[in-house]
Every structure is written in C-alpha cells, then in structure tokens.
Amino acid sequence: QQQVKQSPQSLIVQKGGISIINCAYENTAFDYFPWYQQFPGKGPALLIAIRPDVSEKKEGRFTISFNKSAKQFSLHIMDSQPGDSATYFCAAIWTASKLTFGTGTRLQVTL
C-alpha cells in the first residue's frame, strides 16, 4: 500500500520557470514531511522539510506548501535553473519512525 503518492512522474520546465511537484498522503499520523533531491549517480540528500503545524516553508528558491485538511503538500522551485535538474522525492514520517518515500519526480530544466 503506497502511503505517499507523488506526481508528476517527470517534468520539463524552462529556465526561469516555476517547477511544481505534488504529493498526497493517507496516514494522518505523519508529522514530518521532508523532500529529498537526487542528482544522477548520487544518493538522495535532504533538501527541505516541513511540519504540519505550518502551511508554508521557504528556503531560498525552494518552498513547501502544506494543506493539512487535504492531506497534500507540494514543492515549488522558483526561477528554476539547469542545476536543479534532478529527481525529487517527497517523504513522510511519524515520530522518529521509518521514512515513507513517494515514487519520485524527474525534473529537467531546459535553457
């Protein structure tokens, strides 16, 4: 049973555009929602994370929007750059348990 659903599977955005990746979860016990970024040939690395008591968190060009009632959260990448081309995974966790990952979104930022 997939507890975190992620879309789209792939995304192409022009340089300077906004990239948006969406995730939905089912388990209301989740209390921490990280996003991981993975470059080709590398392992994933934590990018940004949010707790459900806030609706938005921004770090530079990366913003997480969180809708607790809809059980959805999304990653927005503003002013997307070719260096942002990577695979992005949303994830969810409850109280220091195991991470549950989404299926990933392959982002390509074109010139």
Next chain:
Amino acid sequence: NAGVTQTPKFQVLKTGQSMTLQCAQDMNHNSMYWYRQDPGMGLRLIYYSASEGTTDKGEVPNGYNVSRLNKREFSLRLESAAPSQTSVYFCASSELRLSSNEQFFGPGTRLTVL
C-alpha cells in the same frame, strides 16, 4: 568525514550467484537502512537496523539477508541472485530517535543480474 560509504560501486552477477554489499558510516548514527531504487518505484526499504544488534524487515525483504556487524557497518547479502534483483542499492544512516530522522545516503551500488 566520509559520511556513508558503499562497496562495490558496480557489480554484474549471473543468476544464482551470491554477493554481499558493504556499507559503513562514520557519523556515529544508531540506525542504518538498505533501499533499492527502481524506475517508477521510488526508494523501497529492504531491511533496516534501528540500533546495533537489531534488524527488521522493510517493504521488500524477500531474497535478501542483512548483518549489523557493529555500529558502523551494515551489510546486505544476496544468497542466490535473480534478474528481478537488478537495481541500484542505497545504504543510509540516521539518528532514528530524532523526530526528523534525516537520513544520509551513500553513493549507491548498481547491480545487474544476468
């Protein structure tokens, strides 16, 4: 600090052969994990070790065994490799007791089973 290291980086096996993937971390983390990554499937947890001396099954444990050798090292063994085990394998470590459970990943092992 090297973080999480994995060996080998690449491996080709024939069906039925066995091998062990090695993982070590130097961050003094209590918890370690093995994942496999397949196209369109994301990261799926094979086994994890919440602390030294304990191991538990994850989402896809069949065909694999693990050993938590000490606090630093966590190995994954394929006793009789099958083509369905062709994948990229990642080891990770974390401090599970922290609510964030931020996981630090190794560079991966790309395994092909013919």
